[in-house]
Amino acid sequence: MDVLNSLAYGFSVAITPTNLLMALVGSFFGTIVGALPGIGPSLGVTILIPIAFSLGLSPVSTLILLSSVYYGSMYGGRISSILLNIPGDEPALMTCLDGYPMARKGLAADALAVATLSSFIGGTLATIGLTVFAPFLVQFAIYFGPAEYLALYVLALSTIGGLTGINPAKTLLSAMLGLVIATVGIDASTSVPRYTFGIFKLYDGVNFIVAMVGLFAICEFLVYLETSHKAARIIPVGRMTMSWRELCSWPASLRGSLLGFIAGVLPGAGASLGSYIAYVFEKRLSDRNGTFGYGDPRGVAAPEAGNNAAAGGALIPMLTLGVPGSGTTAVLLAMLISLNITPGPLLFERQPDLVWGLIASLYIANVMLLVLNLPLVGIFTKILSTPPWVLMPMVIIVCFAGVYSINHSAFDILLMTGFGAFGYILRKMGVSLVPMVLGVLLGGPIEMNLRRALSIGSGDWTILISKPLPVILYLTAFLLLAVAFVLDFRRAGKESAPAPNTLTI
C-alpha cells in the first residue's frame, strides 16, 4: 500500500497546472520529434534542456517536460514508418516492416491506430512496472557504497554496446574516449588543472550538454547530408475499417510490452532492441500463414508496444541507480546532474515529489498521447511534410541558441561543432556514440567513487573487490564483454559488413 500512497502523492504533484501543461507540451513536441526523420529522441530531449533551464522551470517540471518528450517520441516514430516507409527514429525501424505494407493496402488509418493503441498498452504497462519495481530496487540499492557504484558504472559502460553486433572493441573505445574527455578541466579534489592547454574556457571542463548536442545533433545533420532528400510521398490516411478488437491486438501488444520492458531495464539495450526482439519473437510465434512483412497488424503492434515499454523500463536504472541504460536516459541524467540533483536510491527519500511526480506524469502523458495520436494524427502528418530546407536549419539554430545560452560563450558553439565532426567520423567507422556520451557523463562519478573507495580502504586497491556484490558486477561485465568479443570473432570469420547504423536511442 506504500506504493499507492506514494503514487497518490505523485498525482497531487503532477496535477498542478504547470506540470499538466509540461506533460501536454512535451507529449506534443515529442510526437513531432519522433515523427520527423533525422530528429531522434535523444536530440529532441537534448535541445530542450537549455531552453528549460532558462525558462526557470522547477526540476520537477523540467523532468516531466523532457520525459514526456521521450515518451512522445516513441509514439511519433510510427507515423513516418507507416506513411513514408522511413523510420522517424531508430526504434520505429521495425514498424516499417508491416506498417508500410498495411498503408499501401489502404489501411493507413488502421495501422496508425494499431500502433497508437499498442504504444499506449506498452507505455502504460511499463509505467506500472516502473511504479512497482523502482521502490523495490531502491531498497536494495540503498546499501551501495563507493566500491559497488564503481563496479556498477564499469558494468554500464562495458555493456552499453550490448549484443548489438557492433565491434565491442569500438564500443569500449568510445566509452574510453568519453572518460578521457571527462578528465579535461580542474580536478575536483586536488584543484590541479588537467588537459586544459592553458585555455581558460576549458578549466570548467567540457560541458556535457555541449558534447551531447554535438554528438547527437550536429553529427545527425552530417549524416543527413549524405543523401539528397526529395520530398517523400506521404500515403493519405483515410478512414479506419477494422474493429476495435482487431485494432488492439492484445496478445501481440502484451508480449511485446513484456519483452520491451525487460530490454529497457537491462543496461545498454534500450528501445531499439526492445522493438527488435518484440517483432522477431512475435513473428516466430504467430506467423503461421506468412502474413508478416505483408501488412499484419500484429507485426505493427508488437514492436510498437516493445519500444514504448522499453522507454519506460529504461527509466528504472536511471532513477534508482543513477545509471543510464540508453542515450536518451543519459541525456535525462545529465539534465538532473546539471540541476544539482543526484539520481540514485537517496533520490526517493529526499525528493519524493520529483520521483513520484514524474511517475504520475508519465501515466497522464500516456493518456494525452493516446488522445493526441488517435483523433489528431492529421496534424502530425501535416508537419511531416515540412520541407527539409526549413526543418534542418531550424534544428541547427535551436542547437546554436541553446548551447550558446549555457555559458554565453561562442567557444561552446565551436566545441559543439568539433564534437559533431569528430562524432561523424567515428560513426562512419562503426563506433556507437552513446558509450562516449555515457563516458563523458560518468567520468566524474567514476573517478570520485574510486577515490572514496580508496580513502575508505586507506589506499588499498583490494577494497574494490572485497565484497561479493562488486565481484559479481565485474564478473558480469567481463562475461558480457567476452561473449560480445567471441560473437565478433565468429562474425569476422564469415562475411562481415560494418554496422550500418549505430544505436543512438
Place this chain on the structure above:
Amino acid sequence: MSDRLAGLIIFAFSVWYGYTAQGFEHGTIDPLGPKIFPSILSVLLGLLGLYLVAKPDPEPEWVLGRPLVKQVGTISTMIGYAFVVQPLGFIWATFFCSAILAWMLGAGPLRLVLTGLGLSFGFFILFDRIFELPLPSGFTGEVLTRWMF
C-alpha cells in the same frame, strides 16, 4: 585501412595522454591524486588502439563528391558562425547561416532568403524576448528590442 590508421592515432594519443598525466603534481593526502585515473585510461586506450591496428573492420564507405562538399561547407559555416555571432549579433549571423544551410539542402533563392529571415527574426524574438534567454543582440537586435518594448 581506416581502422588501422585510427588505431595508430589513438595509440599515439594515449601515449601523450599518459605522459602528460605524469606531470600532474599534488600535495594533498588524496589517495588517488590527479594522475592515477588518467594513467589507467591511457593504458586501456592504448591497448584498444593496438587492437584496432591488429584486427581492423572492413573499410567503411566514406562519403565523397557532392555530399562531402556539403558536409565540409556545413562545418565551415558553423565555425564561421561561432566567430561572427558576437560581433554581428544573433540575427544576422543566423540569417547567413540558415540561408547557407537551406541552400545546401536545395532551396531556391527566394526560399533561402525567406528561411533565413524567418529563422533569424523568429528565433531572436522567441528566445531573447519571450523566453528571456539572452542572445548577442547586435545592432538590429537592439533596435528591435527598443521598438518592441
